[in-house]
Amino acid sequence: MQPSLRSDSHDRLLKARIGLAIRQPFLASALMRLPFYAINSVSWCPTMATDGYRIYFNPEWVSHLKDIEIRGVLAHELMHVIFSHSSRKASRDAEKWNKACDYAINLFLLEQGFRLPAGGLVNGSYVGLPAEKIYDLIQSEKNDTKKMRGPTSVDNTEDGPGTLADAGSDLLDPSDPRLSGTKDASDPDKEQLVDLIEDLRIDATTKLQGNSSVWFKSECDSANSAKIDWRALLRSWLHDRIRNDWSLWPPSKKHIHRGLILPSVGVEAPGHLVFAVDTSGSMSDSELASIYSEVRNFRETFPCRLTILQADTNIKSIVEYGEMDGTEIPDRVVVHGRGGTDFRPVFDWMNNQYSGQGSALLFATDGYGTFPNHPPPYPVIWLKTPVAIEESKFPFGSVVPLN
Helix, strand or coil, rough: CCCCCCCCHHCCCCHHHHHHHHHHHHHHHHHCCEEEECCCCCCCEEEEEEHHHHEEEEEHHHHHCHHHHHHHHHHHHHHHHCCCCCCCCCCCCCCHHHHHHHHHHHHHHHHHCCCEEEECCCHHHHCCCCCCHHHHHHHHHHCCCCCCCCEEEECCCCCCCCHHHHHCCCCCCCCCCHHHHHHHCCCCCHHHHHHHHHHHHHHHHHHHHHHHHHHHHHHHHHHHHHCCCHHHHHHHHHHCCCCEEEEEECCCCCHHHCCCCEECCCCCCCCEEEEEEEECCCHHHHHHHHHHHHHHHHHHHCCCCCEEEEEEEEEEEEEEECCCCCCCCCCCCCCCCCCCCCHHHHHHHHHCCCCCEEEEEEEECCCCCCCCCCCCCCCCEEEEECCCCCHCCEEEEEEEEEC
């Protein structure tokens, strides 16, 4: 705790943490292993907040809460950490994503007997849904202002500098410059933080009972699927087709254009990788820029034979890259298309040009379009943009979120 923290808030927060660990054992590990930090700036921390690791709180606001409410809002922030809500946002609207996560968490907490401060977002129609699904509903139904007040909350909106009505502001970006002074060398790196949060999820899941544990596990699964790296998935597929005998012939294609002759695997890996980009009108410029950034990064680390297709209702552009030419994808790419969406021409092109031997198809899309009736004979990875159809609606192939 920080020296500037008011002693009464310090004592009450400590008491709440101990009481919460006793009453709700599934949160005990998180309470012990996550740091708390006092912030006196009402402008960006009127209540409590988290960056996915630290829990920030406003001492003035805490001092006006009842003990039972402190336990409730502590549990609320801990849930954000356990479910990796800060890192799952991707390119979604920050405020709406924050609200979607709050809706998911608060329904669960009320079922567990918690009491939340006034203004907490609650909507019974979202019960049992993961945050991503709630976000989609908020986007489509525009009902993100519904709140419920009753025996589960207390109207103390005139007390303290802020209430939970400040929803949409308690998920902080870890790179936020305002947080720089709160971090130190003992903080976990990204890999250590992933391991820590996974430990917290496992501990919480084993201690939860009843129907609530089903939703809790579902939200954990959503968090796990959101962090899948499509490049790692593809690299794994490629390595499955490579023998483990390193030799100087053929040399490593990754470095030959630099004049370096380094050992490579003796058997060719992928024959051909086709990367199709949905350039229909439903794809935003920012999404397309992110997609090409991902392709560019992959090309730099795994320079296999590559074809990039742009397609809406038909294929609009075809660009080829060789295995050993060292050609890089340009920073600025002209987008062709912007019509409707039909995925079939890309699969027809693949079937006509290549038999599928040693080929794989990556298709970056929001999924709104016409799919082929039958799966192809080659691997397909769908790179699903943040605002896309549900994973279950992709008829075949692997579906990976494109963050």
